[in-house]
Amino acid sequence: MNRREMLFSIGGCIAASTLRAPAWAIESVISENTSLGIDDFSYNIRSRAEQAGYTPKVTHDPLTFLKYCHSVGAGGLQCVIGRRDKAYAKELRAYVEDNDLFIEDSVWLGGKVDLERFEAGVRSVKAAGARAIRGFCGGRRYEQFDKREQFDEFAVRSWKTIESVAPIVEKHRIPLAIENHKDWLIPHMLEMLKRISNEYVGVCIDNGNSFSLLENPMDTVKAYAPWAHSVHLKDMAVCEYEDGFLLADVVFGEGTLDLPKIVK
DSSP states (O other): OOHHHHHHHHHHHHHHHHTTSOGGGGGGTOOSSOSOOEEGGGGHHHHHHHHTTSSOOOSSSHHHHHHHHHHTTOSEEEOOOOSOOHHHHHHHHHHHHHTTOEEEEEEEOSSOOOHHHHHHHHHHHHHTTOOOEEEEOOOOHHHHOSSHHHHHHHHHHHHHHHHHHHHHHHHHTOOEEEEOOSSOOHHHHHHHHHHHOOTTEEEEEETTGGGGGTOOHHHHHHHHGGGEEEEEOOEEEEEEETTEEEEEEEOTTSSSOOHHHHHO
16 A cells, blocks of 8 residues: 555545534634633734735734734734743733733754753743644755655754753653654664653654654544644545545644543
8 A cells, every 4th residue: 555545544534523623613622711721823924924024013022923813713823933031022912911811932952962052041931831833943944855864863863852852851841742753763763762761852743744654633633642742633625636645734623633531
C-alpha cells in the first residue's frame, strides 16, 4: 500500500465515524465565548495583509492581539512573546488576569539556541503570566528533506537543543510543549521525551499534523495525552488530486475528524 492509499484508508475510516457526529455536534466543543484560544499561525494570512498595509494591525503585538482575540470571544492566545521589558510584561499579565484569559509563548527549537537569551525570554514570558511555551522544530519532513540522512541530522540537532533548554524551563517551572510539527512519528517523540525525563518537557498535541505522516489522529491523541502541556485543535479534510492528495485545515465540523471524541 502506498502513501496515498494509506491516507485515504485512514480518512475513510474517520469519515465513517464522523457521520455519527455531524457539524451541529461541534457546538459541544466551541461556543461564541469559549475557553479555547487562538494560535497566531491561524492568522498568518491576515498578518501578511497587515504587513502589506491592506488591513489594520492587530497581530503584530501580543497584548494588542490578545485584546483582539478577547473581543471575538476567544479565551486566550498562543503567540511569540519573547523578551519584553518589565512594564510590558506587567501590563500583559494584568490583562490576562483581569479578563480570565490565558497566554502561551511560542519558540523555534530547530537548531542551537543562545541559552542566555532563551532564559531571558523564559523570565519575561513567566512574568507576563504565560502558562506554557510551545516549541516547534520546523521539520516538515516531506517538504524540507530530500534524503533520510538530512532528517536524521535535523532530528539530532533539534533534540540536543531541547535537552539543553530543559533545565531552564524546569528552573523557572514553566512547561515546554513540543509540537508534533509534521516531523516526529509517535515512537520517536516518545523515545526522546522519555530520555529527557523532565516533567516540564512535554507535547503540544496537534491533533491533525501527524495525519500527513499517515498516523491515525486518534492514535496521536492517545499517545501524547499523558504528555500534554498544550493543544492545537483542528479539523481536517482530504480529497483526491492527480499528483497525490490535498490535505487542509477546515472549519470545525466540516472535516473528517471526530472532534468530540478527540476532545474527550
